[in-house]
Amino acid sequence: MAEISKNLIELKHVKKSYDGKTNVIEEFNLEVKEGEFVTFLGPSGCGKTTILRMIGGFDTPTAGEILLQGADISLLPPDKRPVNTVFQKYALFPHLNVFDNIAFGLKLKKTDKKIMDQKVKQALEIVDLEGFEKRSVNTLSGGQQQRIAIARAIVNEPKLLLLDEPLSALDYKMRKEMQLELKNMHKKLGITFIFVTHDQEEALTMSDKIVVMADGEIQQIGTPEEIYNEPANVFVADFIGESNIFNGVMEDGKKASFAGSIFQTVDDFEKGKKIDAVIRPEDVEVVAPGKGQLDGEVTSADFKGTFYVTFVQCGNYEMEVHCLAHYEPGTKVGLNVIPDNIHIIPYDEALNHYEGVLGAFDENNGIAVKFADIETYLDYRKLYPSATVVDGNLTVNGETLVTEGVKVIAFYNPEDATMSDNAKEGLVSGKIISFYYIGDHYSYTIRSASEEDYVVDDEYLWNQGDTVGVSIDKDKLQYKLAE
Amino acid sequence: MFKFDRKQLAIPYAIFLVLFVILPLLVVIYYGFTDADGHLSFDNLVFFFSSSKTIGTLLYSLVIAVVVTVICLLMAYPVALILAKGVYSRKHSFLMVFVLPMWINFTLRITALKEILTLLEGNLAYHQFANTIICMVYDFLPFMIMPLFNSLTKLDDSMIEAGRDLGATSFQTLIKIILPLSVPGIISGITMVFLPAMTNYVVLDMVYNSTYIMGSLIGSYFSSYDWNNGSIISAILLILIGLFTIITNRLAGDGERRVS
Numbered sequence: 001m002a003e004i005s006k007n008l009i010e011l012k013h014v015k016k017s018y019d020g021k022t023n024v025i026e027e028f029n030l031e032v033k034e035g036e037f038v039t040f041l042g043p044s045g046c047g048k049t050t051i052l053r054m055i056g057g058f059d060t061p062t063a064g065e066i067l068l069q070g071a072d073i074s075l076l077p078p079d080k081r082p083v084n085t086v087f088q089k090y091a092l093f094p095h096l097n098v099f100d101n102i103a104f105g106l107k108l109k110k111t112d113k114k115i116m117d118q119k120v121k122q123a124l125e126i127v128d129l130e131g132f133e134k135r136s137v138n139t140l141s142g143g144q145q146q147r148i149a150i151a152r153a154i155v156n157e158p159k160l161l162l163l164d165e166p167l168s169a170l171d172y173k174m175r176k177e178m179q180l181e182l183k184n185m186h187k188k189l190g191i192t193f194i195f196v197t198h199d200q201e202e203a204l205t206m207s208d209k210i211v212v213m214a215d216g217e218i219q220q221i222g223t224p225e226e227i228y229n230e231p232a233n234v235f236v237a238d239f240i241g242e243s244n245i246f247n248g249v250m251e252d253g254k255k256a257s258f259a260g261s262i263f264q265t266v267d268d269f270e271k272g273k274k275i276d277a278v279i280r281p282e283d284v285e286v287v288a289p290g291k292g293q294l295d296g297e298v299t300s301a302d303f304k305g306t307f308y309v310t311f312v313q314c315g316n317y318e319m320e321v322h323c324l325a326h327y328e329p330g331t332k333v334g335l336n337v338i339p340d341n342i343h344i345i346p347y348d349e350a351l352n353h354y355e356g357v358l359g360a361f362d363e364n365n366g367i368a369v370k371f372a373d374i375e376t377y378l379d380y381r382k383l384y385p386s387a388t389v390v391d392g393n394l395t396v397n398g399e400t401l402v403t404e405g406v407k408v409i410a411f412y413n414p415e416d417a418t419m420s421d422n423a424k425e426g427l428v429s430g431k432i433i434s435f436y437y438i439g440d441h442y443s444y445t446i447r448s449a450s451e452e453d454y455v456v457d458d459e460y461l462w463n464q465g466d467t468v469g470v471s472i473d474k475d476k477l478q479y480k481l482a483e
Numbered sequence: 484m485f486k487f488d489r490k491q492l493a494i495p496y497a498i499f500l501v502l503f504v505i506l507p508l509l510v511v512i513y514y515g516f517t518d519a520d521g522h523l524s525f526d527n528l529v530f531f532f533s534s535s536k537t538i539g540t541l542l543y544s545l546v547i548a549v550v551v552t553v554i555c556l557l558m559a560y561p562v563a564l565i566l567a568k569g570v571y572s573r574k575h576s577f578l579m580v581f582v583l584p585m586w587i588n589f590t591l592r593i594t595a596l597k598e599i600l601t602l603l604e605g606n607l608a609y610h611q612f613a614n615t616i617i618c619m620v621y622d623f624l625p626f627m628i629m630p631l632f633n634s635l636t637k638l639d640d641s642m643i644e645a646g647r648d649l650g651a652t653s654f655q656t657l658i659k660i661i662l663p664l665s666v667p668g669i670i671s672g673i674t675m676v677f678l679p680a681m682t683n684y685v686v687l688d689m690v691y692n693s694t695y696i697m698g699s700l701i702g703s704y705f706s707s708y709d710w711n712n713g714s715i716i717s718a719i720l721l722i723l724i725g726l727f728t729i730i731t732n733r734l735a736g737d738g739e740r741r742v743s
Contacts, residue, residue, distance in 0.1 A: 058644050078647040085648045091641035095663040104659075105649035156649065 007067075008034040008192050009055065009160060014064035014074075016050055016216075022451060024050055025216045028064070032160075032194065032209075037186050039195045041203040042213035043239070048196045049164055051213075055194065056085045056162050068159070084153035085162040089169065090145045092137040098124075098148055099133035105156040123151040126185060143174045150182075154189060163195045167202065179205050200240045204228065212236050215433070233345055234443070237278040238436045244279045244319050246439040247347075256344060259317040259439050261293050263337065267344035274347035276438070281309070281322040283341035292334025294319070298327045317439040351455050352414060355482065358383075358406040361394045367403050369479070371410040372452040373428045374472075382479050383408065407482040414443060416476035417456040419468045426469035428454065432462055446470055511721075514714035527715035537700065537716065544696040548680040551619045555627040555676050556669065558620070563631035563668075564661070568643070578632060585625045593618050593689050600690075611692040618686045626675040634668025635661070670731045678724055 009032045016025035025047045032038050040048035053059040057078030066074040073081055092101050102123055106116045124130050127147035153161055167175045183206050186193050197203055203210050204224040212219040220232040231237035234245055248258025250273040256265050258277045289295055296314035307322045356371025365377040380387055380394055387396045394401040423429035430448035441459045454470050518524040531537045566574050600614055607614055646656035684699035697720055704713030
């Protein structure tokens with residue numbers, strides 16, 4: 001049997017921590033097949049370069065293993081790995097000319113002079129810089145240096161080529177050109193490529209497989225089409241392309257209610273399930289007022305070359321629409337979306353749920369409770385509806401209830417929490433690590449110093465990285481007993 | 484009205500420059516090329532290159548300078564490399580430890596070092612050459628570490644990683660990448676050590692090394708009121724130093740250009 005779909009590299013349970021406390025990479029699992037073009041895509045600081053460096057051998061994982069054709073290479077030094085890297089800033093050796101840069105790896109392997117000349121020549125042909133052997137690398141343009149860096153890597157015929165944001169220093173046109181060339185090179189050479197970028201367009205153009213990362217974790221693995229059309233969560237929907245995201249609830253018969261209307265969808269979830277609905281701006285059809293599922297008024301229309309970015313205010317909700325026609329702001333329009341173009345993401349039930357533990361009961365405050373960074377009191381009726389207070393003790397059916405040490409789950413709705421720019425105000429303080437626009441409000445994720453995440457809805461725009469205080473009304477905190 | 488011009492700020496130094504740099508230089512050149520009676524003469528120049536005493540002193544100075552420079556370089560390079568590229572998060576504090584002695588007057592430091600050497604050797608007079616070298620190395624080491632550290636800190640880590648990535652062991656990376664790319668630092672370190680080592684006769688005096696080096700040779704002529712021979716040696720030394728500086732600057736310039 002032909003082993004065409006053999007795994008070249010596997011990462012198993014890889015973790016990385018620099019300070020021993022916080023993991024920059026959490027439980028990373030990935031398989032890359034031979035000959036694939038895989039892209040790690042994510043915002044800066046998501047850990048994509050760290051993964052690449054661990055595969056290249058410049059960092060060692062804190063836990064887990066990296067298998068290359070079945071053998072663990074996670075502790076091998078870089079020079080013992082059949083892997084080559086194209087560095088972000090090229091890292092060409094300034095004291096060597098083009099030929100010596102490219103031949104660097106071959107010379108170390110004591111390659112025969114004739115074969116070496118031949119290989120360097122071929123590598124230069126592949127990157128389209130024939131005859132550049134004698135040039136000094138400092139006289140080359142950014143694009144040419146990039147090509148030499150690629151030639152220097154591929155001349156060693158690695159099993160795996162790592163590319164760390166190699167196009168980020170190039171201008172727009174050059175980048176487009178290099179994207180196509182890299183893709184062609186990948187086809188021609190048959191080498192497995194792992195490409196790191198924060199540019200979603202670049203990832204969609206080039207890859208066989210995209211690994212979307214955020215916050216040290218894989219958000220989704222899939223083909224460019226899957227990632228774009230079926231985002232696994234709100235982060236992916238927001239990060240890849242433009243999206244309209246709305247909070248909503250499922251109704252009967254694959255219908256979903258969101259953005260102030262009810263839409264037919266193709267996704268089947270139980271009635272009452274909380275969801276996020278994702279609609280791509282180019283999938284919204286503009287029709288005459290009153291003829292669509294939503295009615296609204298155009299608030300702005302900006303020309304973007306091939307389409308107009310048009311914002312339509314539908315009641316409280318704002319919808320971004322990419323349309324070919326120009327609508328003056330103030331125009332009343334109707335909006336239609338076909339069921340196929342509504343992507344439903346079930347709401348992550350784990351968000352804003354925290355394991356906690358109860359303390360003692362006292363008549364004035366209620367039961368003490370501790371969860372995440374929060375210490376507060378709860379009304380005993382929330383957990384024990386049948387309990388009564390007898391002589392200052394909680395009593396159920398005549399027996400005194402001991403609350404100390406009882407495990408509970410605390411949770412709240414994001415709309416019940418509020419933010420303030422006074423970090424000392426409120427129950428906890430933390431930094432805004434990400435946010436999305438959801439139709440009529442923003443959804444913020446706030447991370448406290450102890451690495452707990454809190455999701456808060458707010459209608460105003462805050463900045464990523466802001467330190468804020470989070471308040472949750474004591475009465476709005478909900479509790480259930482943990483199983 | 485008094486108009487204040489920025490150029491006027493340069494006046495104090497200009498006066499200093501004329502009085503204490505240009506004028507003495509002219510005096511040195513005048514004395515170097517005249518005889519005791521004040522007539523133009525090349526006898527001093529001829530004497531320098533024909534006397535075994537002066538040529539011997541020049542060679543001895545060169546030997547001391549070369550040995551001191553080589554030892555400084557060999558000792559300083561690993562230190563600078565570890566400080567600049569090691570895992571220490573507080574490398575600048577570590578650097579301070581090595582550079583701190585520079586703040587203490589060097590005669591004081593050598594007086595202290597002499598005590599240690601006496602403890603080890605008994606009588607310092609038995610190992611004049613070795614003691615001279617030890618004291619000079621001790622004196623000049625920080626001047627070698629600083630430029631090396633600066634040049635290695637500037638070296639992009641991705642260069643080293645690229646070397647490893649292309650199959651070089653850490654030793655091969657050192658020889659083929661780190662060393663060539665730190666040439667500007669090496670050259671400025673050599674300049675900082677080699678030239679002072681040729682003339683610093685105070686160190687020799689302090690460790691009872693009675694052999695002359697260039698500095699003491701000049702001093703000996705001047706103290707016997709032979710202004711003419713003393714001046715010509717000073718002038719020759721000045722030319723040697725000038726040539727050395729031009730050559731090393733050119734080399735360092737090449738290095739800089741290649742690295743940037």
